[in-house]
Amino acid sequence: MSTPREKVLREQRRAVETAILSKRMDFAVSRDDGQVVSSLQQSQLLERVPAAIFDGVFIVPELRDTAERWLRVNVRGMLQMRIEEEVCVRASAVACGPENETERWHGAARSLPAPRVRRASTENRDRRQSTAGGINGRRHRHCYHPPMLPKYEHEIRDPIHTFIRVSSDERRVIDSRAFQRLRHIHQLALTFLVYPGATHRRFEHCLDVMDLAGRIFDVITRYPRHPDVQQLFPSDKELDYWRTVVRMGALCHDLGHIPFSHGAEAVLPKGTHHEQLSVDVILSDEMRQIWSTMKPPIDPLDVAKVAVGLKDWPRDPKDFTPWDELLTEIVTGNAFGADRADYLLRDSHHAGVAYGRFDHHRLVDTLRVLRAPGTGKPTIGIERGGMDAAEGLQLARYFMFEQLYYHRVRRALDLHLREFLRAILPGGVYPTAVDEHLRLTDNEVLAELSKAAQDANHPGHQAADRILSRRFYRVLYEPTQDDLSTNINAVEAVLRAAETRFGTSAVARDRETKPSKPMDFAVWRDDGQIVSSLQESKVLERVPAATFDRVFIVPELREEAERWLKENVRGILQMRIEEEI
Amino acid sequence: MTVEELRDWAILGRIVERVEEQKRFCGETLLQKSAYFLKEMFDAPISAPFRIYYYGPFSFDLRETLSTMEGLDVVQTVPHEWGATYRIGRRYGQVRDRFPKTMQQLEPAIDWVMRELAPLGVKELEPLATALFLKREQPEANDEMLAARLHEIKPHVSVDAARAALQKVGGWMAARA
Numbered sequence: 001m002s003t004p005r006e007k008v009l010r011e012q013r014r015a016v017e018t019a020i021l022s023k024r025m026d027f028a029v030s031r032d033d034g035q036v037v038s039s040l041q042q043s044q045l046l047e048r049v050p051a052a053i054f055d056g057v058f059i060v061p062e063l064r065d066t067a068e069r070w071l072r073v074n075v076r077g078m079l080q081m082r083i084e085e086e087v088c089v090r091a092s093a094v095a096c097g098p099e100n101e102t103e104r105w106h107g108a109a110r111s112l113p114a115p116r117v118r119r120a121s122t123e124n125r126d127r128r129q130s131t132a133g134g135i136n137g138r139r140h141r142h143c144y145h146p147p148m149l150p151k152y153e154h155e156i157r158d159p160i161h162t163f164i165r166v167s168s169d170e171r172r173v174i175d176s177r178a179f180q181r182l183r184h185i186h187q188l189a190l191t192f193l194v195y196p197g198a199t200h201r202r203f204e205h206c207l208d209v210m211d212l213a214g215r216i217f218d219v220i221t222r223y224p225r226h227p228d229v230q231q232l233f234p235s236d237k238e239l240d241y242w243r244t245v246v247r248m249g250a251l252c253h254d255l256g257h258i259p260f261s262h263g264a265e266a267v268l269p270k271g272t273h274h275e276q277l278s279v280d281v282i283l284s285d286e287m288r289q290i291w292s293t294m295k296p297p298i299d300p301l302d303v304a305k306v307a308v309g310l311k312d313w314p315r316d317p318k319d320f321t322p323w324d325e326l327l328t329e330i331v332t333g334n335a336f337g338a339d340r341a342d343y344l345l346r347d348s349h350h351a352g353v354a355y356g357r358f359d360h361h362r363l364v365d366t367l368r369v370l371r372a373p374g375t376g377k378p379t380i381g382i383e384r385g386g387m388d389a390a391e392g393l394q395l396a397r398y399f400m401f402e403q404l405y406y407h408r409v410r411r412a413l414d415l416h417l418r419e420f421l422r423a424i425l426p427g428g429v430y431p432t433a434v435d436e437h438l439r440l441t442d443n444e445v446l447a448e449l450s451k452a453a454q455d456a457n458h459p460g461h462q463a464a465d466r467i468l469s470r471r472f473y474r475v476l477y478e479p480t481q482d483d484l485s486t487n488i489n490a491v492e493a494v495l496r497a498a499e500t501r502f503g504t505s506a507v508a509r510d511r512e513t514k515p516s517k518p519m520d521f522a523v524w525r526d527d528g529q530i531v532s533s534l535q536e537s538k539v540l541e542r543v544p545a546a547t548f549d550r551v552f553i554v555p556e557l558r559e560e561a562e563r564w565l566k567e568n569v570r571g572i573l574q575m576r577i578e579e580e581i
Numbered sequence: 582m583t584v585e586e587l588r589d590w591a592i593l594g595r596i597v598e599r600v601e602e603q604k605r606f607c608g609e610t611l612l613q614k615s616a617y618f619l620k621e622m623f624d625a626p627i628s629a630p631f632r633i634y635y636y637g638p639f640s641f642d643l644r645e646t647l648s649t650m651e652g653l654d655v656v657q658t659v660p661h662e663w664g665a666t667y668r669i670g671r672r673y674g675q676v677r678d679r680f681p682k683t684m685q686q687l688e689p690a691i692d693w694v695m696r697e698l699a700p701l702g703v704k705e706l707e708p709l710a711t712a713l714f715l716k717r718e719q720p721e722a723n724d725e726m727l728a729a730r731l732h733e734i735k736p737h738v739s740v741d742a743a744r745a746a747l748q749k750v751g752g753w754m755a756a757r758a
Contacts, residue, residue: 310634311641317632317633317634317635318633318634318635318734320634320635321635322635325635372664373662373663373664374608374610374663374664374702374703375610375636375703375704376703376704377636484653484654484672485671485672485675487675488582488587488653488655488672488675488676489582489587492582513645513648513649513652520664520665531662532660532661532662532663532664532665534658534660534661534664534665535660535661535662541658541659541660541665544652545648545649545651545652547649547652547653576679
């Protein structure tokens with residue numbers, strides 16, 4: 001029998017052994033018998049943990065293919081060489097190319113401002129980090145690390161879904177300027193000023209939407225298909241093309257987001273939305289070069305349709321066939337879109353708000369193409385077995401809107417951010433030309449915000465100062481159910497009265513209603529019938545629409561305004577403004 | 582809310598109220614197509630813009646409006662075998678009472694909606710609404726051309742069915758004139 005102390009010591013030892021898996025560690029251990037010994041003497045595991053070693057040679061990306069071919073031909077001979085390593089590396093750099101191309105290579109190598117081949121090893125960590133970072137923004141590609149095989153699928157680690165696998169074509173899109181820009185667009189705008197962990201970016205969200213969309217596509221096309229929709233599916237060969245389109249559309253669906261995403265979208269020119277910009281970027285010359293060289297080539301119009309969906313399609317909506325609509329549902333669908341599924345999981349994880357989780361594995365596995373009851377329109381529904389997961393998604397969405405997306409401070413910050421952007425952008429509107437759009441990220445805005453906060457003469461000083469010194473708007477009024485029963489337009493009435501009393505610059509209103517209700521989708525029951533989800537679920541019909549409507553006041557007037565409102569609210573709610581009566 | 586938004590609520594709420602009185606199914610499609618006919622044929626002051634989709638004229642703004650109305654209990658939804666059916670909510674009366682003139686002016690048009698559209702299913706409403714859209718878009722074109730166009734936009738509607746829809750809508754428009 002072990003004593004409690006022995007148990008604790010054993011637990012501690014296990015924890016240490018687990019924590020140091022990369023290096024043999026020698027430390028003092030106080031044994032139960034009072035002796036102090038070396039950890040290597042005490043542990044059978046520690047002495048067996050190998051040291052993590054890395055030693056590789058990098059090459060600039062433009063020479064990668066040639067260098068790899070050259071290396072495959074010459075590697076055996078080179079490994080026979082017995083010379084100083086430094087010399088070997090230099091020799092490799094000079095001779096990096098087939099014999100008959102040596103002259104051309106020499107010329108190219110001499111004209112470069114920096115070495116084109118670099119070595120990295122654990123013995124020279126600092127140097128490795130600096131070389132891997134690249135020269136002039138170009139990353140050095142890993143050229144030799146034995147054993148070496150060509151890779152056509154690449155893995156990216158992700159905190160939500162562990163691995164995201166991407167093809168070489170997809171990686172070319174990911175490496176494009178338009179997509180790399182998303183590394184600098186916060187997913188949740190200034191929410192990180194409320195929930196400090198919410199600093200994640202659109203970049204990783206888009207990668208995962210692609211992954212999820214691919215999985216949904218596989219499930220709905222490969223699993224048993226309902227006989228009513230069988231004729232809708234193209235041939236297997238065509239399905240391969242459409243799978244690529246769906247993944248690319250999902251990958252590119254947020255390319256049009258402006259700095260701070262939804263938080264700033266109101267500064268786009270009237271009638272423009274970020275989906276329009278996504279389409280413009282996907283169809284730009286820069287991206288067309290990538291689409292056209294894919295095998296098989298991809299029609300960028302197909303990618304754009306899937307990326308933004310029917311609702312926000314800036315061109316003729318008649319372009320969408322039922323098949324197109326179905327594919328867009330995979331990415332942007334109101335009920336089960338991959339975009340929604342990922343943002344709930346990801347935002348929940350990073351913000352530390354647990355409400356966004358749901359059983360997405362089960363949900364995806366039960367998705368099916370069905371004809372909607374009533375309309376007969378092909379749509380993405382679920383098998384009855386996925387109903388609990390679908391209910392979980394709807395509840396998660398409701399809670400996330402209530403807790404996170406409609407958070408009062410986040411919404412107040414959005415108001416100031418828009419005010420700031422209007423003050424600094426030419427004409428007060430965001431530039432929608434693709435090239436200008438791609439040059440602007442959160443980084444530029446944050447830098448300007450910081451500058452403006454310190455400069456009283458800066459046109460955006462007031463808004464910047466309110467954001468950075470946390471003197472943002474405070475909520476003055478949100479209607480109660482009783483208030484709305486007295487006056488359905490209660491918020492408008494309070495807003496106008498407050499504006500009259502405190503001035504329009506001291507007061508602001510913000511409102512929104514989402515998600516759309518009802519969450520009505522098709523369900524394939526075990527008895528073969530297709531029915532409405534609202535008939536099948538006791539939960540869905542009860543999930544309310546998340547909605548808010550608030551009047552804000554500047555903090556310096558808050559106490560006075562609250563006193564004033566308390567005294568006058570009953571009278572204000574009796575007001576009937578500009579209506580027919 | 583602006584006056585325009587509240588007026589939209591009052592009109593949509595009135596359609597829901599009348600369909601409920603008839604104890605019929607009041608799905609989103611009926612509300613969408615009814616609002617479209619009221620706007621285009623009867624000049625009802627509905628602010629939501631409509632676009633033509635594969636399944637006919639539709640307004641995503643109107644969908645948002647219905648969502649907001651439901652959030653504020655101006656309308657409610659209850660489950661039905663074909664999906665959700667709309668019903669009047671607790672606060673509808675408050676909205677309706679603010680627009681007595683509009684309600685009075687529109688009542689004959691809403692009578693027409695109840696008579697001609699409310700008994701129809703989704704598959705009948707779609708070609709009719711599309712036929713009206715095409716007639717408004719191309720007033721000079723004859724029914725044969727428009728039937729071909731309607732079939733082109735909605736291949737699941739046969740040319741004969743398209744012709745019939747255009748004829749019916751033409752009759753309605755002539756009666757209005």
